[in-house]
Amino acid sequence: MSNASQTLTTNLSSWPVRRAAWTTFLPFLILFGLAALLPLTGNEYWGLIATRAAIYWMLVSGLSLIVGFAGQLAIGYVALLTLGAYTTSVLAAGNVLPPLPTLVALGIASAAGAVFGVIVGLPALRLRTFYFAMTTLGFATIVTQVALAWQGVTGGGIGITGPEMPAPFNTAWGFFYLCLGIAALCTWGASNIAHSRVGRSLIAIRDAEVAAEASGISKARLLVVVFMFAGALAAMAGGLFASLQTYITPDAFTFELSLLFFIAVLIGGRGSILGPLIGTVVLTILPEIAAPLAAWSTFLYAFLLLVIVLAMPGGIAALLDFESRKPLAFDRAVRPNPHVLGELFHGQRDGRSIVLRDVVLSFGGVRAIDGVNLEIRPGQIHGLIGPNGSGKTTTLNVISGYYAPEKGDVTLGSPLDPAAAVTRAGRGIARTFQTPRIVGEASVLDNVMIGGSIDGRATFLEALLSLPRHREDERRIEADALLALRAVGLEALAHVRADRLQHSELRFIEIARALVLRPSFLLLDEPAAGLSGVEIDHLGRLIVEIGRQGTGVLLVEHHADLIFSICDDVTVLNLGRVLAAGTPAEIRLHKEVVSAYLGG
Numbered sequence: 001m002s003n004a005s006q007t008l009t010t011n012l013s014s015w016p017v018r019r020a021a022w023t024t025f026l027p028f029l030i031l032f033g034l035a036a037l038l039p040l041t042g043n044e045y046w047g048l049i050a051t052r053a054a055i056y057w058m059l060v061s062g063l064s065l066i067v068g069f070a071g072q073l074a075i076g077y078v079a080l081l082t083l084g085a086y087t088t089s090v091l092a093a094g095n096v097l098p099p100l101p102t103l104v105a106l107g108i109a110s111a112a113g114a115v116f117g118v119i120v121g122l123p124a125l126r127l128r129t130f131y132f133a134m135t136t137l138g139f140a141t142i143v144t145q146v147a148l149a150w151q152g153v154t155g156g157g158i159g160i161t162g163p164e165m166p167a168p169f170n171t172a173w174g175f176f177y178l179c180l181g182i183a184a185l186c187t188w189g190a191s192n193i194a195h196s197r198v199g200r201s202l203i204a205i206r207d208a209e210v211a212a213e214a215s216g217i218s219k220a221r222l223l224v225v226v227f228m229f230a231g232a233l234a235a236m237a238g239g240l241f242a243s244l245q246t247y248i249t250p251d252a253f254t255f256e257l258s259l260l261f262f263i264a265v266l267i268g269g270r271g272s273i274l275g276p277l278i279g280t281v282v283l284t285i286l287p288e289i290a291a292p293l294a295a296w297s298t299f300l301y302a303f304l305l306l307v308i309v310l311a312m313p314g315g316i317a318a319l320l321d322f323e324s325r326k327p328l329a330f331d332r333a334v335r336p337n338p339h340v341l342g343e344l345f346h347g348q349r350d351g352r353s354i355v356l357r358d359v360v361l362s363f364g365g366v367r368a369i370d371g372v373n374l375e376i377r378p379g380q381i382h383g384l385i386g387p388n389g390s391g392k393t394t395t396l397n398v399i400s401g402y403y404a405p406e407k408g409d410v411t412l413g414s415p416l417d418p419a420a421a422v423t424r425a426g427r428g429i430a431r432t433f434q435t436p437r438i439v440g441e442a443s444v445l446d447n448v449m450i451g452g453s454i455d456g457r458a459t460f461l462e463a464l465l466s467l468p469r470h471r472e473d474e475r476r477i478e479a480d481a482l483l484a485l486r487a488v489g490l491e492a493l494a495h496v497r498a499d500r501l502q503h504s505e506l507r508f509i510e511i512a513r514a515l516v517l518r519p520s521f522l523l524l525d526e527p528a529a530g531l532s533g534v535e536i537d538h539l540g541r542l543i544v545e546i547g548r549q550g551t552g553v554l555l556v557e558h559h560a561d562l563i564f565s566i567c568d569d570v571t572v573l574n575l576g577r578v579l580a581a582g583t584p585a586e587i588r589l590h591k592e593v594v595s596a597y598l599g600g
């Protein structure tokens, strides 16, 4: 650990810390511990059900990252189970190559699942919600049809023998322990991912996609890796499922099964691993303890889904979230501590300015900005004001890469890539939004840590296995996020769900999220909207201190008092053009500005 990080960690030792790892893992330990005792009952029937639940959970643990975390409606995931089941069975039976040992066949099936997982997932990069859901169902149909039609290899409608497991996994209980062990590993890995910057990035693209982009999170890269992981787990589950069934036909891979996986995630709760695990166990056991209901399984699942959507939208995870039921104090006031910023911003700052030259952008027939010139200098606070619809937010959106200008250019030393918001964090440019873009279901701390995503160096695999570089990333990003929260005055609420906070607090969370990046430039879009007079004063002091740290600030605001009291330069827009630019004193006296915007 670097000296700087060490100092931070020491300084933070008196603050609320995250839940210890053992409390996070305790419910899992209890569940798996109890399951491991099952053979003591000697009841092989229940052993079979538990084995099935463990296999389903392998698939659902990966699927929960896609559905529950990334918010992608992958409803036809039985496709991957089918692929894994047939690949393992065919390779073990030697129908295309000489017969392979079952565990080798299982490994190959998982690799095929990883590849196919990406193919199934790719449409998610272009299609949303139900359109994507339909494509996954399409894939499920294709795989089943191939299994039916490719008779020489898969046995067609007659089916194929499932792979036989080697000793000691060739007995009912041996196979149970194998599946339980793999399921435990999947739980550990999925949980590690959930608590890593990958997990935070996934929920960010689900609930606050533009904020995720502004934090440098690449949706495409992230989804490809997660689809690979989930695909590999689902195909492995398929291979084990085939072994459990001993004989498979295409009929075994029904839409109901796909629905079971999907609903397990929904009743478990978005953004949780424990919830979907309990959901999977419940849905596997339910038809067994209520045998007459087995024939009604589709009805049962649909009914459960309705009950959950209507009565328990947060799923099992929300029921178990006792923390969020503790009342919060009413008379909370955000009291920033700007002096803390010195600890957060350390190191050299870039001396270059952001420069806009003759930037033009239209929407249909509307010229939103029409030849705007602007310079935001390091360490200076630049106010951007003007009447409603004058082009302020559009200017900010062009700088932050949300829109590509039609004409003109935006440079920070070298040109900034047009329409590439995801590149801005890497260039040291952070932003907030006119309407706060926050992940309501995540804690305040997690929201702020999202801003530090590009600061992490560990790969997906390192996060999955919780290797030292990942743990160091987490420690560093968490320490920075706590420091940023302390700077904006919200450290006491670090572990509270963000959707429990009031509007003014959300605005400060966004600033904290932007500060974690230690930005060279900070673009603030109406940060004072909805704040009280006292809060605006606090905000003003915070922005001044951010400027003192060497960060150039672009402040889009309607609160003229705030602009004139803290800005070094002010640009006034009207109908997309620069009406005036100068110091606050000059702008205050500018005749056209007074008549067009400030009023008599």
Ligand SMILES: Nc1ncnc2c1ncn2[C@@H]1O[C@H](COP(=O)(O)OP(=O)(O)OP(=O)(O)O)[C@@H](O)[C@H]1O
Binding pocket: 363, 366, 367, 368, 386, 387, 388, 389, 390, 391, 392, 393, 394, 395
């Ligand atoms: N995505 C869009 N599609 C179509 N028109 C847009 C879009 N974004 C902005 N505009 C139009 O461009 C013009 C400038 O809008 P912009 O939001 O930049 O103004 P603003 O100065 O930020 O206004 P306000 O103070 O109300 O936020 C307006 O006429 C607006 O209607």
